[in-house]
Amino acid sequence: MNNDPDLVQGDRVELTVGAPAHGGHCVARLGGPHGRVVFVRHALPGERVTAEITELHKGFLRADAVEIHEASPDRVTPPCPYAHPGGCGGCDLQHASGGAQLGWKTAVVREQLSRLAGITHSVRVEALPAAGSPLLDWRTRVRYAVDALGRPGLLKHRSHEVVPIDRCRIAHPAIQELDLLQLDWPDADALEAVATSGGDVAVLARRGSAPSDDPTEAPSGFRTQLRGPAEVTERAAGRTWSIPPSGFWQVHPLAADTLVATVLEMLKPVEGEVSWDLYGGAGLFAAAVATRTKARTTVVEASPTGVAAARANLADLPGAEVVEARVDYALSRRRVTGPVDLVVLDPPRAGAGAKVVKAVAAARPRAVAYVSCDPASLARDIGTFRSLGWELADLRAFDCFPMTQHVECVALLTP
Secondary structure, eight states: OOOOSSOOTTOEEEEEEEEEETTTEEEEEETSTTSEEEEEESOOTTOEEEEEEEEEETTEEEEEEEEEEEOOTTBOOOSSTTOSTTSBOSOSOTTBOHHHHHHHHHHHHHHHIIIIIOOOOOOOEEEOOOSSOSSSSOBSEEEEEEOTTSOEEEEBTTSOOEEOOSOOTTBOHHHHTSSGGGSOOTTOSEEEEEEOTTSOEEEEEEESSOOOOOTTSOOOSEEEEEESOSSEEEEETTEEEEEOTTSOOOSSTTHHHHHHHHHHHHHOOOTTOOEEEETOTTTHHHHHHHHHHOSOEEEEEOOHHHHHHHHHHTTTOTTEEEEESOHHHHHHTTSSOOOOSEEEEOOOTTOSOHHHHHHHHHTOOSEEEEEESOHHHHHHHHHHHHHTTOEEEEEEEEESSTTSSOOEEEEEEEO
16 A cells, blocks of 8 residues: 555545545545645545556545445445446446435535625425436436557546446436447447437437537537438427437436526526526427527527527527527627516536626526536526626536436526
Protein backbone atom coordinates (compact mmCIF):
# COMPACT_ATOMS: atom_id res chain seq x y z
CA MET A 1 0.00 0.00 0.00
CA ASN A 2 1.42 3.38 -0.99
CA ASN A 3 0.74 6.56 1.00
CA ASP A 4 3.81 8.38 -0.34
CA PRO A 5 3.18 11.80 -1.91
CA ASP A 6 5.20 10.77 -4.97
CA LEU A 7 2.48 8.57 -6.38
CA VAL A 8 2.32 7.33 -9.94
CA GLN A 9 -0.54 6.07 -12.02
CA GLY A 10 -1.46 2.53 -10.98
CA ASP A 11 -0.42 2.93 -7.34
CA ARG A 12 -2.94 1.83 -4.74
CA VAL A 13 -3.87 3.69 -1.56
CA GLU A 14 -6.31 2.99 1.25
CA LEU A 15 -8.91 5.71 1.78
CA THR A 16 -12.04 6.50 3.76
CA VAL A 17 -14.46 7.99 1.28
CA GLY A 18 -16.30 11.25 1.93
CA ALA A 19 -19.21 13.07 0.35
CA PRO A 20 -20.22 12.84 -3.32
CA ALA A 21 -19.11 15.64 -5.63
CA HIS A 22 -20.20 16.95 -9.00
CA GLY A 23 -18.76 14.63 -11.65
CA GLY A 24 -19.76 11.14 -10.51
CA HIS A 25 -17.19 10.56 -7.77
CA CYS A 26 -16.73 10.95 -4.02
CA VAL A 27 -14.11 13.10 -2.33
CA ALA A 28 -11.44 11.53 -0.14
CA ARG A 29 -8.27 12.87 1.46
CA LEU A 30 -4.94 11.10 1.32
CA GLY A 31 -3.19 11.13 4.68
CA GLY A 32 -5.82 12.84 6.80
CA PRO A 33 -8.37 15.68 6.69
CA HIS A 34 -5.87 18.16 5.21
CA GLY A 35 -4.24 15.72 2.79
CA ARG A 36 -4.32 15.60 -0.98
CA VAL A 37 -7.77 15.49 -2.54
CA VAL A 38 -8.65 12.24 -4.31
CA PHE A 39 -11.77 11.98 -6.48
CA VAL A 40 -12.84 8.35 -6.19
CA ARG A 41 -15.20 6.59 -8.58
CA HIS A 42 -17.06 3.32 -7.84
CA ALA A 43 -17.25 4.21 -4.14
CA LEU A 44 -19.99 5.42 -1.78
CA PRO A 45 -19.82 7.89 1.11
CA GLY A 46 -18.43 6.40 4.31
CA GLU A 47 -16.77 3.39 2.69
CA ARG A 48 -13.21 2.30 3.40
CA VAL A 49 -11.64 1.25 0.12
CA THR A 50 -8.45 0.51 -1.72
CA ALA A 51 -8.27 2.93 -4.62
CA GLU A 52 -6.08 2.68 -7.71
CA ILE A 53 -4.71 5.99 -8.98
CA THR A 54 -5.87 6.67 -12.55
CA GLU A 55 -4.79 10.31 -13.03
CA LEU A 56 -2.41 12.73 -11.31
CA HIS A 57 -3.02 16.48 -11.44
CA LYS A 58 -1.62 19.46 -9.63
CA GLY A 59 -3.63 19.64 -6.43
CA PHE A 60 -5.70 16.47 -6.79
CA LEU A 61 -5.76 12.84 -7.90
CA ARG A 62 -8.34 10.64 -9.59
CA ALA A 63 -8.82 7.02 -8.59
CA ASP A 64 -11.07 3.97 -8.88
CA ALA A 65 -12.18 1.97 -5.84
CA VAL A 66 -10.93 -1.54 -6.67
CA GLU A 67 -11.42 -3.17 -3.24
CA ILE A 68 -14.17 -2.43 -0.72
CA HIS A 69 -13.11 -3.12 2.88
CA GLU A 70 -16.09 -1.55 4.65
CA ALA A 71 -19.14 -1.30 2.38
CA SER A 72 -21.97 1.19 2.65
CA PRO A 73 -25.41 -0.32 3.32
CA ASP A 74 -26.46 1.43 0.10
CA ARG A 75 -24.04 -0.63 -2.03
CA VAL A 76 -25.61 -3.08 -4.49
CA THR A 77 -24.29 -5.39 -7.18
CA PRO A 78 -24.34 -3.50 -10.50
CA PRO A 79 -26.89 -5.05 -12.89
CA CYS A 80 -24.50 -4.47 -15.80
CA PRO A 81 -21.34 -6.63 -16.02
CA TYR A 82 -19.46 -3.75 -17.68
CA ALA A 83 -20.03 -1.27 -14.81
CA HIS A 84 -16.73 -1.64 -12.96
CA PRO A 85 -13.31 0.02 -12.80
CA GLY A 86 -11.77 -0.09 -16.26
CA GLY A 87 -15.11 -0.95 -17.84
CA CYS A 88 -17.82 1.14 -19.50
CA GLY A 89 -17.85 4.76 -18.36
CA GLY A 90 -21.45 5.50 -19.29
CA CYS A 91 -22.94 4.78 -15.84
CA ASP A 92 -21.49 6.31 -12.68
CA LEU A 93 -23.81 4.92 -10.00
CA GLN A 94 -24.77 1.32 -10.79
CA HIS A 95 -23.19 0.27 -7.47
CA ALA A 96 -25.69 2.42 -5.53
CA SER A 97 -29.29 1.57 -4.65
CA GLY A 98 -32.05 3.65 -6.23
CA GLY A 99 -32.62 5.61 -3.04
CA ALA A 100 -28.90 6.21 -2.63
CA GLN A 101 -28.68 7.57 -6.18
CA LEU A 102 -31.39 10.12 -5.39
CA GLY A 103 -29.61 11.06 -2.18
CA TRP A 104 -26.28 11.37 -4.00
CA LYS A 105 -27.73 13.73 -6.61
CA THR A 106 -29.61 15.73 -3.98
CA ALA A 107 -26.35 16.29 -2.09
CA VAL A 108 -24.59 17.42 -5.27
CA VAL A 109 -27.33 19.89 -6.26
CA ARG A 110 -27.41 21.39 -2.75
CA GLU A 111 -23.61 21.64 -2.60
CA GLN A 112 -23.38 23.39 -5.96
CA LEU A 113 -26.06 25.90 -4.98
CA SER A 114 -24.30 26.62 -1.72
CA ARG A 115 -20.79 26.89 -3.15
CA LEU A 116 -21.49 28.66 -6.45
CA ALA A 117 -24.68 30.64 -5.78
CA GLY A 118 -24.45 31.23 -2.02
CA ILE A 119 -27.88 29.65 -1.47
CA THR A 120 -29.05 27.06 1.03
CA HIS A 121 -32.02 25.27 -0.51
CA SER A 122 -33.85 22.13 0.59
CA VAL A 123 -34.29 20.73 -2.93
CA ARG A 124 -34.80 16.96 -3.19
CA VAL A 125 -34.16 15.02 -6.40
CA GLU A 126 -37.34 13.20 -7.46
CA ALA A 127 -37.53 9.89 -9.31
CA LEU A 128 -39.61 9.76 -12.49
CA PRO A 129 -42.58 7.38 -12.16
CA ALA A 130 -41.32 4.81 -14.68
CA ALA A 131 -43.12 1.51 -15.25
CA GLY A 132 -41.05 -1.61 -14.52
CA SER A 133 -37.51 -0.93 -13.33
CA PRO A 134 -37.08 2.83 -12.85
CA LEU A 135 -33.30 2.49 -13.26
CA LEU A 136 -33.02 0.41 -16.45
CA ASP A 137 -34.48 0.37 -19.99
CA TRP A 138 -35.03 4.14 -20.16
CA ARG A 139 -32.42 5.64 -22.48
CA THR A 140 -34.09 6.37 -25.82
CA ARG A 141 -30.96 7.72 -27.52
CA VAL A 142 -27.71 5.77 -27.36
CA ARG A 143 -24.40 6.57 -29.05
CA TYR A 144 -22.03 3.67 -29.58
CA ALA A 145 -18.39 4.43 -30.30
CA VAL A 146 -16.57 2.36 -32.95
CA ASP A 147 -12.96 1.30 -32.42
CA ALA A 148 -10.14 1.04 -34.98
CA LEU A 149 -11.21 -2.51 -35.85
CA GLY A 150 -14.77 -1.44 -36.60
CA ARG A 151 -16.20 -2.90 -33.37
CA PRO A 152 -18.94 -0.90 -31.62
CA GLY A 153 -19.19 -0.40 -27.88
CA LEU A 154 -19.18 2.27 -25.19
CA LEU A 155 -16.32 4.41 -23.92
CA LYS A 156 -14.26 4.01 -20.78
CA HIS A 157 -14.47 6.89 -18.33
CA ARG A 158 -12.47 9.94 -19.50
CA SER A 159 -11.09 7.94 -22.41
CA HIS A 160 -11.57 7.27 -26.10
CA GLU A 161 -10.96 3.55 -25.57
CA VAL A 162 -13.97 1.51 -26.68
CA VAL A 163 -15.34 -1.26 -24.45
CA PRO A 164 -17.16 -3.92 -26.53
CA ILE A 165 -20.49 -4.87 -24.91
CA ASP A 166 -23.34 -7.26 -25.64
CA ARG A 167 -26.04 -4.67 -24.82
CA CYS A 168 -26.56 -1.52 -22.77
CA ARG A 169 -28.82 -2.26 -19.78
CA ILE A 170 -30.11 1.30 -19.46
CA ALA A 171 -31.02 1.52 -23.16
CA HIS A 172 -34.64 1.38 -24.28
CA PRO A 173 -35.67 -2.24 -24.99
CA ALA A 174 -36.16 -1.44 -28.69
CA ILE A 175 -32.52 -0.33 -28.86
CA GLN A 176 -31.30 -3.38 -26.94
CA GLU A 177 -33.03 -5.60 -29.51
CA LEU A 178 -31.05 -4.13 -32.44
CA ASP A 179 -28.18 -6.14 -33.93
CA LEU A 180 -25.77 -3.19 -34.08
CA LEU A 181 -23.38 -4.63 -31.51
CA GLN A 182 -23.08 -7.93 -33.35
CA LEU A 183 -21.84 -6.29 -36.57
CA ASP A 184 -18.62 -4.58 -37.61
CA TRP A 185 -18.72 -0.94 -38.76
CA PRO A 186 -15.42 -0.16 -40.52
CA ASP A 187 -16.75 3.03 -42.15
CA ALA A 188 -18.21 4.66 -39.02
CA ASP A 189 -16.77 6.52 -36.03
CA ALA A 190 -19.97 6.10 -34.05
CA LEU A 191 -23.54 4.81 -34.27
CA GLU A 192 -26.63 6.56 -32.96
CA ALA A 193 -29.75 4.55 -32.12
CA VAL A 194 -33.07 6.25 -31.42
CA ALA A 195 -36.31 4.76 -30.06
CA THR A 196 -39.14 7.29 -29.77
CA SER A 197 -42.32 7.61 -27.74
CA GLY A 198 -44.17 7.38 -31.05
CA GLY A 199 -42.82 3.87 -31.68
CA ASP A 200 -40.15 4.73 -34.27
CA VAL A 201 -36.66 3.22 -34.27
CA ALA A 202 -33.85 4.78 -36.30
CA VAL A 203 -30.11 4.19 -36.66
CA LEU A 204 -27.50 6.64 -37.92
CA ALA A 205 -23.79 6.22 -38.61
CA ARG A 206 -21.55 9.15 -37.80
CA ARG A 207 -18.14 10.23 -39.00
CA GLY A 208 -16.19 13.15 -37.60
CA SER A 209 -16.12 14.53 -34.02
CA ALA A 210 -15.25 12.50 -30.97
CA PRO A 211 -17.99 10.21 -29.65
CA SER A 212 -19.39 10.65 -26.15
CA ASP A 213 -21.48 8.63 -23.72
CA ASP A 214 -22.81 11.71 -21.96
CA PRO A 215 -26.62 11.57 -22.39
CA THR A 216 -26.92 15.35 -21.97
CA GLU A 217 -24.51 16.15 -24.78
CA ALA A 218 -25.82 16.87 -28.26
CA PRO A 219 -24.16 14.65 -30.89
CA SER A 220 -22.30 16.17 -33.81
CA GLY A 221 -20.48 15.15 -36.98
CA PHE A 222 -21.57 14.03 -40.42
CA ARG A 223 -24.38 11.46 -40.31
CA THR A 224 -25.72 8.82 -42.65
CA GLN A 225 -29.09 7.32 -41.86
CA LEU A 226 -29.02 3.51 -41.98
CA ARG A 227 -32.45 2.48 -40.73
CA GLY A 228 -35.80 3.96 -39.84
CA PRO A 229 -37.80 6.96 -41.04
CA ALA A 230 -36.25 10.30 -41.96
CA GLU A 231 -38.61 11.97 -39.47
CA VAL A 232 -39.45 10.30 -36.17
CA THR A 233 -42.47 10.94 -33.97
CA GLU A 234 -42.43 11.97 -30.32
CA ARG A 235 -45.50 12.53 -28.14
CA ALA A 236 -45.34 15.05 -25.31
CA ALA A 237 -47.28 17.93 -23.78
CA GLY A 238 -50.49 16.83 -25.49
CA ARG A 239 -48.96 17.18 -28.95
CA THR A 240 -47.30 15.04 -31.60
CA TRP A 241 -43.83 16.15 -32.65
CA SER A 242 -41.99 15.32 -35.86
CA ILE A 243 -38.19 15.67 -35.72
CA PRO A 244 -35.24 14.14 -37.57
CA PRO A 245 -33.58 11.27 -35.68
CA SER A 246 -30.49 13.47 -35.19
CA GLY A 247 -32.52 16.27 -33.60
CA PHE A 248 -32.42 16.99 -29.87
CA TRP A 249 -35.08 15.45 -27.66
CA GLN A 250 -35.13 14.54 -23.98
CA VAL A 251 -33.48 11.14 -23.47
CA HIS A 252 -35.80 9.74 -20.79
CA PRO A 253 -39.28 8.88 -22.14
CA LEU A 254 -40.99 10.65 -19.22
CA ALA A 255 -38.72 13.69 -19.09
CA ALA A 256 -40.44 15.92 -21.66
CA ASP A 257 -43.87 15.73 -20.00
CA THR A 258 -42.38 16.09 -16.51
CA LEU A 259 -40.35 19.17 -17.40
CA VAL A 260 -43.19 20.84 -19.33
CA ALA A 261 -45.59 20.32 -16.43
CA THR A 262 -43.05 21.77 -14.00
CA VAL A 263 -42.35 24.84 -16.17
CA LEU A 264 -46.08 25.54 -16.51
CA GLU A 265 -46.66 25.07 -12.79
CA MET A 266 -43.88 27.54 -11.98
CA LEU A 267 -44.59 30.21 -14.61
CA LYS A 268 -48.40 30.06 -14.36
CA PRO A 269 -48.83 31.66 -17.82
CA VAL A 270 -52.01 33.64 -18.40
CA GLU A 271 -53.72 34.75 -21.57
CA GLY A 272 -52.03 37.65 -23.32
CA GLU A 273 -48.54 37.21 -21.89
CA VAL A 274 -45.59 37.38 -24.30
CA SER A 275 -42.93 34.69 -23.94
CA TRP A 276 -39.44 33.69 -25.10
CA ASP A 277 -38.18 30.11 -25.36
CA LEU A 278 -34.38 30.46 -25.48
CA TYR A 279 -32.33 27.46 -26.66
CA GLY A 280 -35.76 26.27 -27.73
CA GLY A 281 -34.96 23.18 -29.81
CA ALA A 282 -38.10 21.86 -31.48
CA GLY A 283 -40.26 24.29 -29.47
CA LEU A 284 -41.44 21.97 -26.67
CA PHE A 285 -41.76 24.67 -24.00
CA ALA A 286 -42.87 27.35 -26.43
CA ALA A 287 -45.86 25.29 -27.51
CA ALA A 288 -46.93 24.57 -23.94
CA VAL A 289 -46.68 28.22 -22.87
CA ALA A 290 -48.23 29.66 -26.05
CA THR A 291 -51.20 27.30 -25.85
CA ARG A 292 -52.07 29.01 -22.56
CA THR A 293 -51.13 32.59 -23.37
CA LYS A 294 -52.53 32.64 -26.93
CA ALA A 295 -50.02 35.42 -27.52
CA ARG A 296 -46.69 36.00 -29.23
CA THR A 297 -43.95 33.52 -28.38
CA THR A 298 -40.43 33.58 -29.79
CA VAL A 299 -38.15 30.56 -30.03
CA VAL A 300 -34.41 31.16 -30.37
CA GLU A 301 -32.36 28.18 -31.55
CA ALA A 302 -28.93 27.98 -33.19
CA SER A 303 -29.16 24.49 -34.69
CA PRO A 304 -30.61 24.47 -38.23
CA THR A 305 -32.11 21.05 -37.45
CA GLY A 306 -33.86 22.42 -34.38
CA VAL A 307 -35.03 25.54 -36.22
CA ALA A 308 -36.60 23.49 -39.02
CA ALA A 309 -38.30 21.21 -36.49
CA ALA A 310 -39.63 24.14 -34.46
CA ARG A 311 -41.03 25.90 -37.52
CA ALA A 312 -42.80 22.75 -38.66
CA ASN A 313 -44.13 21.78 -35.24
CA LEU A 314 -45.31 25.25 -34.21
CA ALA A 315 -46.95 26.12 -37.54
CA ASP A 316 -50.43 25.81 -36.00
CA LEU A 317 -49.66 28.48 -33.36
CA PRO A 318 -50.25 31.85 -35.07
CA GLY A 319 -48.17 33.84 -32.57
CA ALA A 320 -45.09 31.63 -32.76
CA GLU A 321 -41.87 32.98 -34.27
CA VAL A 322 -38.63 30.98 -34.64
CA VAL A 323 -35.33 32.86 -34.80
CA GLU A 324 -32.26 31.01 -36.05
CA ALA A 325 -29.40 32.46 -34.01
CA ARG A 326 -27.18 31.93 -31.03
CA VAL A 327 -29.04 33.17 -27.97
CA ASP A 328 -26.33 35.64 -26.93
CA TYR A 329 -26.23 37.11 -30.46
CA ALA A 330 -30.01 37.26 -30.72
CA LEU A 331 -30.26 39.24 -27.48
CA SER A 332 -27.25 41.52 -27.98
CA ARG A 333 -28.07 42.32 -31.61
CA ARG A 334 -31.76 42.84 -30.91
CA ARG A 335 -32.97 39.95 -33.03
CA VAL A 336 -35.25 39.43 -30.05
CA THR A 337 -36.61 42.44 -28.18
CA GLY A 338 -38.97 43.10 -25.31
CA PRO A 339 -41.27 43.70 -23.71
CA VAL A 340 -41.61 40.10 -22.55
CA ASP A 341 -43.49 38.56 -19.64
CA LEU A 342 -42.14 35.01 -19.43
CA VAL A 343 -38.82 33.42 -20.37
CA VAL A 344 -37.85 29.75 -20.56
CA LEU A 345 -34.11 29.08 -20.56
CA ASP A 346 -32.98 25.56 -21.51
CA PRO A 347 -29.26 25.94 -22.30
CA PRO A 348 -26.71 23.18 -22.95
CA ARG A 349 -24.50 21.89 -20.14
CA ALA A 350 -22.27 24.97 -20.16
CA GLY A 351 -25.23 27.07 -19.02
CA ALA A 352 -26.58 30.37 -20.29
CA GLY A 353 -23.65 32.43 -19.04
CA ALA A 354 -23.46 35.93 -17.58
CA LYS A 355 -24.02 37.74 -20.89
CA VAL A 356 -27.32 35.98 -21.57
CA VAL A 357 -28.48 36.20 -17.95
CA LYS A 358 -27.85 39.95 -17.91
CA ALA A 359 -29.75 40.41 -21.17
CA VAL A 360 -32.70 38.38 -19.92
CA ALA A 361 -32.80 40.30 -16.64
CA ALA A 362 -32.62 43.60 -18.53
CA ALA A 363 -35.76 42.62 -20.50
CA ARG A 364 -37.63 42.59 -17.15
CA PRO A 365 -39.88 39.54 -17.54
CA ARG A 366 -42.04 38.77 -14.54
CA ALA A 367 -40.59 35.24 -14.28
CA VAL A 368 -37.91 32.98 -15.75
CA ALA A 369 -38.04 29.16 -15.78
CA TYR A 370 -34.50 27.82 -16.11
CA VAL A 371 -34.25 24.16 -17.19
CA SER A 372 -30.77 22.75 -16.60
CA CYS A 373 -28.97 19.43 -17.01
CA ASP A 374 -25.93 20.63 -15.04
CA PRO A 375 -26.22 21.84 -11.42
CA ALA A 376 -22.86 23.64 -11.53
CA SER A 377 -23.67 25.88 -14.50
CA LEU A 378 -27.19 26.40 -13.12
CA ALA A 379 -25.79 27.54 -9.77
CA ARG A 380 -23.36 29.94 -11.46
CA ASP A 381 -26.18 31.49 -13.49
CA ILE A 382 -28.44 31.71 -10.44
CA GLY A 383 -25.61 33.58 -8.73
CA THR A 384 -25.56 36.05 -11.62
CA PHE A 385 -29.33 36.51 -11.42
CA ARG A 386 -29.01 37.17 -7.68
CA SER A 387 -26.33 39.79 -8.26
CA LEU A 388 -28.84 41.59 -10.50
CA GLY A 389 -31.54 41.68 -7.84
CA TRP A 390 -33.37 38.46 -8.70
CA GLU A 391 -34.23 35.59 -6.37
CA LEU A 392 -34.60 31.84 -6.62
CA ALA A 393 -38.32 31.45 -5.93
CA ASP A 394 -38.59 27.68 -6.49
CA LEU A 395 -36.45 24.73 -7.54
CA ARG A 396 -37.26 21.14 -8.41
CA ALA A 397 -34.87 18.41 -9.50
CA PHE A 398 -35.59 15.15 -11.34
CA ASP A 399 -33.64 11.96 -11.93
CA CYS A 400 -33.98 12.00 -15.71
CA PHE A 401 -30.72 10.01 -16.07
CA PRO A 402 -30.82 7.02 -13.65
CA MET A 403 -27.54 5.16 -13.02
CA THR A 404 -25.55 8.21 -14.15
CA GLN A 405 -24.33 11.31 -12.29
CA HIS A 406 -26.59 13.59 -14.33
CA VAL A 407 -29.68 15.34 -12.96
CA GLU A 408 -32.23 17.73 -14.45
CA CYS A 409 -33.33 20.84 -12.53
CA VAL A 410 -36.02 23.45 -13.10
CA ALA A 411 -35.53 26.76 -11.30
CA LEU A 412 -38.01 29.63 -11.02
CA LEU A 413 -36.34 33.05 -10.91
CA THR A 414 -38.23 36.25 -10.17
CA PRO A 415 -37.13 39.90 -9.87
